[in-house]
Each structure stands twice: as C-alpha cells, then as structure tokens.
Amino acid sequence: MNRPDPLTRLVEQLQRLPGIGAKSAQRLAYHVLKTPREEIDRLADAMREVKDRVTYCSVCSNITDVDPCFFCTNGGRDPRVICVVEEPENVAASSARMAGATRASSASSKSRRTSPRLRRRGTSKAGTTS
Ligand SMILES: [Zn+2]
Numbered sequence: 427m428n429r430p431d432p433l434t435r436l437v438e439q440l441q442r443l444p445g446i447g448a449k450s451a452q453r454l455a456y457h458v459l460k461t462p463r464e465e466i467d468r469l470a471d472a473m474r475e476v477k478d479r480v481t482y483c484s485v486c487s488n489i490t491d492v493d494p495c496f497f498c499t500n501g502g503r504d505p506r507v508i509c510v511v512e513e514p515e516n517v518a519a520s521s522a523r524m525a526g527a528t529r530a531s532s533a534s535s536k537s538r539r540t541s542p543r544l545r546r547r548g549t550s551k552a553g554t555t556s
Pocket of ligand 1: 483484485486487488494495496497498
C-alpha cells in the first residue's frame with residue numbers, strides 16, 4: 427500500500443502501543459487524518475502533559491502531579507496503615523473500594539483510611555506483540 431510517509435510513521439508509532447495491532451493502528455491513523463486539527467491538538471497536548479507533569483510520589487510511589495501525593499498529604503489518613511497495590515492504576519480502584527468499606531463500617535469504628543504503597547515492577551519491556 428502506498429501511504430504518505432507521515433501516515434506510515436503514525437501507524438508504526440501507534441502499533442507500539444499495548445493492545446494495538448496493525449489493523450487498529452491503521453484505523454486510528456486514518457481517524458487522526460479525518461479528525462479536526464483542534465481535536466488532535468488536544469490529544470497530543472494531553473499526552474505531552476502526562477509526560478511533563480505526572481510523576482511518582484516520593485513517599486509512596488503513587489502517580490501524582492503534586493509531590494507528595496494527595497494520599498500522603500491527607501491528614502485524615504493513618505500513615506501506619508498501608509495498602510499495597512501492584513500498579514498505580516490499581517490505587518483508584520482500591521481507594522474506591524476502601525471508601526465504600528469505611529462508609530459501610532464507619533458507624534461502629536473510627537474510619538482508618540489507608541495510604542497506597544506501590545510495589546513498582548522493574549521496567550521490563552515486553553517484546554512487540556500484536
Ligand atoms: Zn504518596
């Protein structure tokens with residue numbers, strides 16, 4: 427297929443994303459081509475902003491845009507109680523579950539909010555899969 431070089435480069439880059447195979451990459455690239463410039467600028471800006479502003483909390487290794495993170499600066503949490511999660515994306519889910527659990531049991535005891543502690547995996551880069 428004779429594709430303009432920039433489009434080919436975009437397909438190649440999209441294909442490097444997890445869960446994106448050759449067909450999806452091509453579909454997304456053509457979507458980018460057809461989408462108004464402002465919308466694509468917002469997407470590109472959001473990606474850049476994540477790389478520029480999101481970092482790891484120096485206390486608990488949670489992902490954050492302020493260091494220490496929201497959990498570590500929350501005085502209502504007991505720092506002696508920790509919740510260990512494997513990946514940063516699990517913090518939101520377990521935090522929501524904890525909120526539900528403490529809401530359900532808060533009538534009987536003083537709620538003990540937990541702070542997340544992450545067990546960060548090595549930066550093993552998986553081979554290219556599609
Ligand atoms: Zn933290």
